[in-house]
Amino acid sequence: MNQDEILAQLKFDMELRGLSIHTQEEYLTKSKIFQEHFNKPATELGEKEIREFLHYLSVTKKLSPASINTYNSGLRFLYGVTLNQSLNYKQVPRHRQLRKIPDILTTDEVQRLFDACENLRDQCILMTIYGAGLRLSEVANLKVSDIDSQKMRILIRNGKGGKDRYALLSQSNLHILRKYWKSYHPKEWLFYSRVKCTGSHITTKAIENLFHKYKSKAGITKKATVHTLRHCFATHLLDSGTNIFHIKQLLGHSNIRSTCFYLHLLRLDSLNVTSPLDMLGGFTDD
Numbered sequence: 001m002n003q004d005e006i007l008a009q010l011k012f013d014m015e016l017r018g019l020s021i022h023t024q025e026e027y028l029t030k031s032k033i034f035q036e037h038f039n040k041p042a043t044e045l046g047e048k049e050i051r052e053f054l055h056y057l058s059v060t061k062k063l064s065p066a067s068i069n070t071y072n073s074g075l076r077f078l079y080g081v082t083l084n085q086s087l088n089y090k091q092v093p094r095h096r097q098l099r100k101i102p103d104i105l106t107t108d109e110v111q112r113l114f115d116a117c118e119n120l121r122d123q124c125i126l127m128t129i130y131g132a133g134l135r136l137s138e139v140a141n142l143k144v145s146d147i148d149s150q151k152m153r154i155l156i157r158n159g160k161g162g163k164d165r166y167a168l169l170s171q172s173n174l175h176i177l178r179k180y181w182k183s184y185h186p187k188e189w190l191f192y193s194r195v196k197c198t199g200s201h202i203t204t205k206a207i208e209n210l211f212h213k214y215k216s217k218a219g220i221t222k223k224a225t226v227h228t229l230r231h232c233f234a235t236h237l238l239d240s241g242t243n244i245f246h247i248k249q250l251l252g253h254s255n256i257r258s259t260c261f262y263l264h265l266l267r268l269d270s271l272n273v274t275s276p277l278d279m280l281g282g283f284t285d286d
Contacts (some may be wrong), residue, residue: 002036006042009084017081020162022137030074042078047091050075058095065095088130103222104235104265116218122210124180125191125202129226130152131173133233133251135160136204136226138167142190144181156252187244233266 001009003061010031034053035042055070057063072094079085105113110130118124126239129139136154146155152174153166187193189201211226222228248259 001041001043003032003041004240006035006078006082006262007032010078013082018162019159027068027074027077030071030080034071034075034078037281042083047087050079050092054092054095068095068139084259095189102228102231103224105220105222105224105228105232107236109218109220109222110229110232112218113214113220116214118214119174120180120183123190124176125207125234126211126214127176128173130233131170131230132167133230134167135230136207140191140202140204140207142201143188144186144190147171147174147177159252163252163254165249167252168250231262231265234259238262238265 007028010025011028014027022141031042034050035045037053037056038045038049038222053075057068068248072092076089076092081085086092100158114123117126126138128134128142132154134154134156138159141157142154143157146157147169148155148166149169152171153170154169156165156167159165163192180186193200193202193206208226213230215224230251234251237247237250238244244259244263245256247262248256251259253259259268
């Protein structure tokens with residue numbers, strides 16, 4: 001098989017297993033880059049080349065561990081399923097990921113971000129992400145019919161792991177969504193692409209671009225991405241006393257351990273905890 005035939009077979013195998021569209025796109029892109037890097041079809045490459053390629057991504061391209069692991073997963077599927085070749089995974093290890101505590105925007109900074117928006121559509125997109133704690137791909141793929149104003153919830157179709165769930169629809173979010181609908185009259189997709197004649201929903205890249213544009217305009221210097229708004233949703237709910245199990249449900253986490261990470265982001269003064277050192281007596285000012 002040549003390179004294109006391998007990618008076509010890869011696509012068939014992923015569709016056969018019902019992998020999400022996002023995963024299919026990721027694996028196809030990563031496998032294509034891998035083959036182009038060596039200018040050879042994957043059938044002529046093996047563990048040695050995979051190791052060299054992953055090392056190149058880490059040392060030369062300086063990609064993040066998460067990005068490198070996406071390449072790793074794509075190549076494991078390509079070889080293990082499509083090419084039916086067994087890899088020694090000890091020789092093709094996943095990159096160790098260090099989970100650092102991310103920057104969280106204050107409520108004032110979130111408001112400044114919204115105020116910096118130049119049009120109702122962009123403001124509505126960012127407010128929906130923050131107001132419901134959505135992932136980037138989830139807000140991009142929203143349909144008008146997903147907004148349930150009667151039960152005050154948003155249907156998230158085919159979320160992470162191929163799971164459907166309901167997200168929170170707040171009164172403020174509903175208010176701006178109604179203003180947006182009256183002004184833009186979206187039909188199928190809630191947020192359309194501005195590229196003429198496509199008739200498709202907005203891309204995740206376009207949302208990333210508008211976020212960074214307004215972040216800069218608002219004078220926010222923290223290292224933040226669109227996903228930061230999802231972190232802010234969870235952290236601000238925790239700060240206000242919302243039960244962590246309720247937050248788990250709203251975020252669509254499969255495991256409570258994922259949600260418990262947000263406990264590290266809590267403001268310590270909100271815990272109302274006294275250190276045992278302060279309970280000891282006998283300490284006086286000099």
